[in-house]
Amino acid sequence: MKRDFGKEYRRDIFKKIGWILLLMLIFLLLGMLIGSGLGGSNPLAVLWPGTWIHMFDFLK
Template identity: 40%
Template sequence: MEPNEKLHNKNKTNPPETRKAARHQRKAAQKAERKTEKKRPTEEQKPLYNPFFAYKKRRFPIWQRLIALISLCCIALVVGAMLGYGGLGHRNPFAVFNPDTWQHIFDFFRTD
């Protein structure tokens, strides 16, 4: 039996006199039906007691996120140095890993 049939069967026994009364009766029947349809949470659905309120276990802990962030920053620094030295400086990009290259760069900053 569909929800509309329930409402129409109910209206046949005691038909309302006006449209407003019929609408009110129909809304009251739908509201009563919705109340019975509400499900109560079962034991599985109830959250366990947690002293940290709505704390959920993270997929990636904070320490893993920090390590990932630091490693990504290091990778970006190396790639940026290779692009800058090789692309803009028109030199071998792998010369960035040579300590003599860095010594030459630091010599520009030191003044005697």
């Protein structure tokens, strides 16, 4: 039995993958905000560019 991998099938698959990636990004941001808030600092500090510069400098 031959499966049809047409445009509609591929579009549905890529749509599902896109939704999964979007949900993963949202949960990552929520996790960072909650973790920062529980850690005792400003929850929005994880969104500041200075925080990210500090993290990347730390990794070097």
